[in-house]
Amino acid sequence: MGGAVRLDEPGPAWGGGHQGGEIPGRGDPVRGNGPFAGPEGTHPRRNSDEDISTRFLKRTQGVKSVTLDLKTERGRELFLELAKQSDVVLENLAPGSLRRAGLGYEEVAAVNPGIVYASISGYGQTGPYKDKPAHDPQIQGMSGLMDINGEADGPPVKVGFYIGDLVTPMFACYSILAALREKDRTGKGQYLDVSMMDTLVSLMFMENLEESIEVGLPLRTGNISRSGPTGLYSAIGGDISITVTSDDQWRRMCEALECPELLDDPRFDTYVNRTDNVEEARLEIQDRIGKMTLPEAEQCLESHDVPCAPVRTAEQVMNDRHFWDRGSLVPMNHGAMNEPVAGAVGAGFPVRFSGGELPPLPGAPTLGMHNEESPDRYPGVERG
Numbered sequence: 291m292g293g294a295v296r297l298d299e300p301g302p303a304w305g306g307g308h309q310g311g312e313i314p315g316r317g318d319p320v321r322g323n324g325p326f327a328g329p330e331g332t333h334p335r336r337n338s339d340e341d342i343s344t345r346f347l348k349r350t351q352g353v354k355s356v357t358l359d360l361k362t363e364r365g366r367e368l369f370l371e372l373a374k375q376s377d378v379v380l381e382n383l384a385p386g387s388l389r390r391a392g393l394g395y396e397e398v399a400a401v402n403p404g405i406v407y408a409s410i411s412g413y414g415q416t417g418p419y420k421d422k423p424a425h426d427p428q429i430q431g432m433s434g435l436m437d438i439n440g441e442a443d444g445p446p447v448k449v450g451f452y453i454g455d456l457v458t459p460m461f462a463c464y465s466i467l468a469a470l471r472e473k474d475r476t477g478k479g480q481y482l483d484v485s486m487m488d489t490l491v492s493l494m495f496m497e498n499l500e501e502s503i504e505v506g507l508p509l510r511t512g513n514i515s516r517s518g519p520t521g522l523y524s525a526i527g528g529d530i531s532i533t534v535t536s537d538d539q540w541r542r543m544c545e546a547l548e549c550p551e552l553l554d555d556p557r558f559d560t561y562v563n564r565t566d567n568v569e570e571a572r573l574e575i576q577d578r579i580g581k582m583t584l585p586e587a588e589q590c591l592e593s594h595d596v597p598c599a600p601v602r603t604a605e606q607v608m609n610d611r612h613f614w615d616r617g618s619l620v621p622m623n624h625g626a627m628n629e630p631v632a633g634a635v636g637a638g639f640p641v642r643f644s645g646g647e648l649p650p651l652p653g654a655p656t657l658g659m660h661n662e663e664s665p666d667r668y669p670g671v672e673r674g
Contacts, residue, residue: 320346321657327624327631340626340656344634347622351636352651357658360391369393374401378466381409385420395481405479406469408462414485424486429454433490438499441512454486461489518564519571522601528584532575533597537561546594547578608635616642623653 321343325334328341356372359365370393373379379398381388388394388409395407409415412424419432430436430448440447462484469480502509502516513531514521520533534543537560544552552558552574557567564571579587584600591598613619620638621630630636630653639648 320349327634329627332631332633342624342626342654342656344622344631347624347631347634347654348637350654351623353655354660355655355658356660360388360393366392370398370401373398373405376402377404377406377470379405379407380462380466381407383409383411384423385409385411385413385415399479399481403479404473404477406466406473406482407479408466408482408484410458410462410484410486412486414488415483419487426452426454426486429486429490433487433494435490435494438494438497438509440510442508442510444510444512446510454490457493458484458486458489514568514572517568518561519568519575521572523572523576523579523587525579525582525584525587529601530579530584530587530591531599531601532579532591534575535561539596540564542594543575543591543596546590546596547575549574549578613638616640617648620650623651625653625655625659627653 323343323345324336325332325344326336326341327333327344327347328338330337330341332344333341358368360369373393386394389396395405398405398407411420412429413419413422413432422428427448430453431446433454435453436446436448439449462482465482465484469482473479497516499509507516509516512521515535518535520535522529522531524530532543534540540558541553544550556563558564558571558574582590588598588600607613608619617638618640620636622634622636624631
């Protein structure tokens, strides 16, 4: 698999994540969040310049770090020199930050008309919310995601990981690749305005939420589906997730649980009726699942081709060889160490290519780690 895209990214690592421009002496703000890992192990506080925040390590595998002071004329000149030789500039700062520094899309495009310049922000570069401070928890609230997450009689609940921070760069990546293909055709670059809030709203409304809103159905349904008895059930020794959406799945489940009388029960004989009487349907299923051990329930349902799976802990998943063998989980590397960080888990790339294995990524860099190689890789850029 050949070819390369040169990317320059000024800004924090979380919303985009290549060569990263960082603030001299301080770097990406995420670098300051412990614990820290380095050649002498992992510590709650930074003990040396080679210690890197484990949060920063996770999100900057394969990135290079060059320090530039964009408040100085020379720093801006160096940035433009890097941008002139790049395919992509990825900005992950408050709207207008680079533009105010004289390094917005117009300035970069003036020296590199083919540049693809992507700005990731909480609310986008336009609109009434653009100047609001934004982190993932606020984006989950403003997008309405928390309104559909949680129990029906409970408060809104956020998703258990930074979904806005981590999903938005995927959409940015798709868009950057599309813009690069367009550049291949026309020779012209373009500007991409990527919003975390817009990303989550777009994903949410892949569901038919407007239908539930119109008829007044609760949007928060906990561990059950908004329609039908699909959801979570408790067996002896653990929980199991079951999908019974279609009439055929309902039939197979009734056969598996040896309750054929439910097939002719007018409360459950159609999808619509099962949805209207979902609590009664769930009680019937739970009464039978609750008498089985978790392995018994899984074997019983799978033998009748009913989609089901046990609910596993994060620790069980972390220790499952499946993910390590497929490269979804990988050792976490550190740019100043020859060996991976002990006990740490890196996020691999969850797609396998028939053309060959993906190369391992270099470890996350210490601050300014690649200043010295800049003149060799980027002619015209002085050593830091």
